[in-house]
Amino acid sequence: MCGIVGLFLKDKSMEAQLGAMLTDMLITMTDRGPDSAGIAIYSKESKNIGKLTVQSDTPNVDFKQLKDALKQLIEGDIDIRVQSTHAVLEMRADQVESARAILKEIRPNVRVMSSGDSLEIYKEVGLPKDVASRFDIAQMSGSHGIGHTRMATESAVTTMGAHPFNTGSDQCLVHNGSLSNHNSLRRKLRRDGVHIETDNDTEVGAAYLTWKMQNGSTLGEALESSLKDLDGFFTFVVGTKDGFGVVRDPIACKPAVMAETDQYVAFGSEYRALVNLPGIEDARVWEPEPATVYFWNH
């Protein structure tokens, strides 16, 4: 099982409601996976500012005076927004990688959820409604976003095992299914210098796409080659800074429904997730074809 939702807005006037719409969609999918939930939001980027979204099980300890500690070690200004177990660190874009390395030293219990110019990922163990309200997702605005509720199969029920996975700047992926060649592919990608944090199969899928794009593929091309190189069941929804893509494996046993209007492109594991979207009655609703790549760009 697992439930996926995604929303890519074409109509800028809807951006303030992105978080609220995604939250509603994800809560509808709760009974497809009660283990953990997560949402990736692409919000407005500021020039030359990079974001690191981090998590701690003891935020009172780890986030205390974190801003001051980092300020002494990296160049430029730094801002911190704490949201329950997560914190979004904003800094000069060219400092994000060094901040990530420094964090490992000064706050070893802090885990990185995402990095990028516009992407923020919030994920925790628990039901979608609890995870969404803990981070106040409904109040968030953005141009596109992806949500996932997990029924775990391939790795432990932990924050790090929750989706979405971020493996490259502003890239994220959610997955319904299971990959069977993730161990060998993880070894191959690590040999090529790709950073993979967990034993989770989905993270390998995400890292694979990142690796492809780092080597010159577009999102569409990377998704196309995943059909050849990934073995197993998958319906993937992926996000990049300005794009949104969907691909299903050739067997296509993991469900998927899409809807498109002049205002948005929406994805749901089931039609139930889409029923409250504005104008859904007149939307073009279809089931994405197996082994076919769909993507949209802003």
Add this chain to the structure above:
Amino acid sequence: MQTYDLSTGSLRELNATLHAQNEATNQTTWEIMNPKGAHAIACGLDSPIEVTVRGSTGYYSAGMNQQATVNITGSAGPGVAENMMSGKVVIDGDASQYAGATGHGGLLVVKGNASSRCGISMKGINIVVHGNIGHMSAFMAQSGNMVVCGDAGEALGDSCYEARLFVRGSVKSLGADCEEKEMRPEHLEILRALLTEGECDAKPEEFKRYGSARNLYNFNIDNAY
């Protein structure tokens, strides 16, 4: 006509109410409002009533149907009319994967497209699809008729037994032990009747028939016990 609104009533109560209708019921026509993709709507009916669902449904709508006629005005999620025994299920939109799977009897009509595994392991059901069907349709089909007015996806009729598969458009590929068969007058008769009943104006002469080549292990008399 009886109307039931799923935005105010529960699915369980709806199905219990429909199950309570016996063959002598006076309440023969039902309309279900606001399905909103809910699962298992109008499942397990066993009386000659007519139920119209106004909108799109989720998993397993009209499953295990006997005697009843169920119309869905939108699209249907996975497993619609699964294991149907008799009666009729008509979907105005598209049907998701394994529509009509394992059905023993009755008629399933999909006016849009049906996706993968349509009629998988069908055992006597008749299926009429106005549009296309996806891959692995009629896999291990045992008996019954499948009529496809559009195209069929990969591996049509893989490992099928004695079902008749009629396709008007292209077939992307045939599954193991499925082959094109001669269209004889009796097949045109069957097809004509199904097209009429399925409200489709295609001509029987435009179709090709596919079925089992009877070469797999189970068809070889030397393998008999």
